[in-house]
Amino acid sequence: MKRYLQHPIALWVAFIAGILLIACQPNASVSSQTPNQNQSASPAPFVSVAYLDRPLSAAPAQLPPLPYDAGALSKAIDAETMRIHHDRHHQTYVDNLNKALAAQPNLRSLSIETMLRDLNAVPESIRETVRNNAGGHLNHTIFWQIMSPNGGQPTGTIAQAINQTFGSFENFRKQFNQAGGDRFGSGWVWLVRNPQGQLQILSTANQDNPISNGSFPIMGNDVWEHAYYLRYQNRRADYLNNWWNVLNWGEIERRFQASQQSGR
């Protein structure tokens, strides 16, 4: 009988011990999860410089529609220039890229951004073609989005960052236009977040994009003659000045905030 009494008591003791053991578990699980959470949070999230929320596909590359009517930016750019620029020039970059990648299934599975971040991984025989046409596709995809019929002045965190970095919006505008005017031949002028995390104005030749040098392009203006020649002929400075009337500061703010998350 005594043996039977002892047995339930032993079970009861074991039960209490079990409860105590379980009571200790939450602390152990919190401390073991914290490093895991830190590990998963440490790499910078992928941020597409084309669309922010999804990469620019090369399988196949496709011409994105203009987000407004061709004549909507007439405060700075006439409708015919917009149509030729988008429907023919941008389309040509897309077509030439697809031709170059037709026999390269491994490359086509990469995003345009990945290709341009590591051009040395592209076979030498098509490297220059990819550089120019993937760059042209990416640059113009950004360009259409950061313009809008409304224009206006920057607000929010991008306005603060511009003031801190350049002293004032007016100084920024002058320096940006100067860099665009100084670009010899064809190219782009950009506001980027550089690898040191600072805002910087820079210009690139041809269709090079700042991501090839580790910077995040926040906004950029196309200073190829095809972007302005019908209305402005050789007066690039006038085009650069008028362009500020058609900027989409909401989108530029969104890109600035994404650039900070990207770690680039």
Ligand SMILES: [Fe+2]
């Ligand atoms: Fe262009």
